[in-house]
Amino acid sequence: MNKDFHCYATYCAAILAGYSHEESAVIGYSSQMVDLCTRTMLSKLHAPQSAATTQLQLELMDARTDIIGLQDITRIWASFHFLPGDLYAQPKQKCSKKYLNKYRLICNPNSELIEKTVSLAKGKSEQAAGIAMHVLADTWAHRYFAGTPSLVINNINYHCFELVQSENGEVERKVNFRHNPSAPDDPEHSAYTNTVYYNNENSIMSLGHGRAGHLPDYCFVKYKYLPAWKQYEEIVKDNPADYLNAFCQMIYALKFLRGVNPSFERGKYDTEAAEPIMDDIRRILHTVQLDSTDDWRELGRKLSGHSLEEIDVDKIEKEYLDADDDKKDDTFLGKFIIGALAQKSMVTNQIFQSGNKLAGYSIEYSSKGFKGIRDFRKLLNRKESAKNE
Template sequence: MQIDFHHGVTYILARLAGFSREQAQIIAHSAQYVDDATKEGVVKFDNYSMFRCIASAHKAVDYRNFEALKNHLVWIPFHFLPGNQVSGYKGVPEFVERIICRPNSEVAQAMVAKCIRDRSHKHSIYRLGITMHVFADTWAHQGFAGISHPVNIVNNILNWRGEIDYDLNDRVDDFYNRPYWKALVNKFKSVFLKEVAPLGHGTVLSYPDRPYLKWKYEDFRGHVVERNNPETYMDAVVHLHKAMGRFLNGDHRHEPPPMKDHDLATIKEMIEGTTDDDGEIRHQKWLQAIADGKFSFGAESVVYVPTGAGSWRHRALGTEIEDLTEQLFIYSQEFLDSDWKLFHDAISNHRHVILHELLPEFGLSAA
């Protein structure tokens, strides 16, 4: 999913679930910031204090995408949560089958339950946003795995009528033939001692992440898989709303009241009707709908500033510099309560819980 859903729709669902404006802003910001937190390292202060932040995403062109451990530390806990299902694919190791992402899987439900049980933590509302990002992606990223493996191979992309979508296939070929990809391979050729299998849904670019699309593809077995994104996204909408209602109640088994019909219909109409290729444009249309009061919580102004002046990092550290490890910062006690610090506390906590508690409970050792 992209910023239109992770930020805009998540904000709407948080408000409809009963969170305040301020809480919904944090939840939605955290959900989207999972995709934007690409820097990691140690922040150093003038009083010898330190703070380590980790990355929850990689840039699109990042050689770390091809390093197995980096994939297991980022893509699996934050973007391609294992579904733990075994279908008996011929020639595919059982572990690989089990880490293929599945919508609303038992693993995903257990992740949400753990988040709810830990809601007394200071950073719990930030972790809820992170959890909602991962939970939502189990719908969009279903059928793909957060590792480099042939199970992610797509032979053909088809339109809804089952015809080969030559436009998209050409776009995929063009993307991987661009000079920076070729330069990347040459620069880090030691990584490519053997053929590199595709990671995640890279072979279909952003098709799974565009809410309005209906399409098909031939998977690694040659089987045609139908993807009705509007239907899939609406299923995610219902479950994210329910999960946030359960968080407010404090019980992962609680059945909160459903969304009002008007709100559900408005979300459905926008998911199906907002058809811009650019996720940023779709995002602005969602924010405008919120500002226009199209939902039952009324008209509200919502913004998202990922970097630079006004961003969480800028407010916490007072800098717009990208590489935080090259500067010595003046320490302030307020840093401990800053959104940026609490988000990174939540990111670290989430990754630990997924990799060292949740997945081992299902017999999976991912990192």
């Protein structure tokens, strides 16, 4: 998904869930920040680099693809963008342990991990809520792809067709993938930029949905392809339907975080809250355009009476830099960092506990004490402070 949904649609969902304009803005900005918070940014601010929630293309080009490098990549992308759907899944065919570990990282919505993700944000900051909403939304947009480099799992070959509406109903149009990142995607001719094919299982080119380009990120696209992990059985990916589910599930989840709903359960969507604006939502989701920001922003203004401005990253960075050391955790970015560290720690631990080492090792603080990366001591210190209050 792009900023149009992660920031502005999330803002709309928060308004419908009962948050104020100011609270909803923080939730929307925090959701978008997940796509902005890189090690490069954190290093510039002298902030904990382990809180990185994404990686720049230049960072990925320099990334190692040995086991240590792959674990680092997986911790970021599986935690925030490709939440595993079933850490104990069993493929139909016999396979190696290496393949099984990657297969179990395939993203899908309504998983046990999304329950843990939303519950983790309960009682925390709006920044934590925004992070959870980003992860939840991406489980719909990025389903069937994995947050670890894998040619077998993530590759899309020549059999990829966009399903478009015509006067004669739905017709197939072959997707023309190209590798020029400077050329804008051209939906009118189903021409989309993707990563270059590289015959290496662990190539960065096969991370997430890189081989599918931005097809999963556009709300209007409906397409089908043949993934190797599904024994080349055709998969149809209906983005408008999936994005609508994501929107209504965000409302339901945010009502849980506000305390309106007593629990968060998988497979539940608050369509009732969305019903008054359902025509607007469907219109936006089916409009063929590369950026729906203006439409979602206008819908947000209609709902709240306020206009949500663009996120001011410079202001966020300055607030963090200007804060005293003992006050940095109270800034927008400080609260975001705490939420990001908590989410990454939880997902990494769950992957490790399943017997899968692709996200690295995880140690239970309560039983073995702190033996991890120094950045994560923030979480332990906060737990200790809470106990003493």
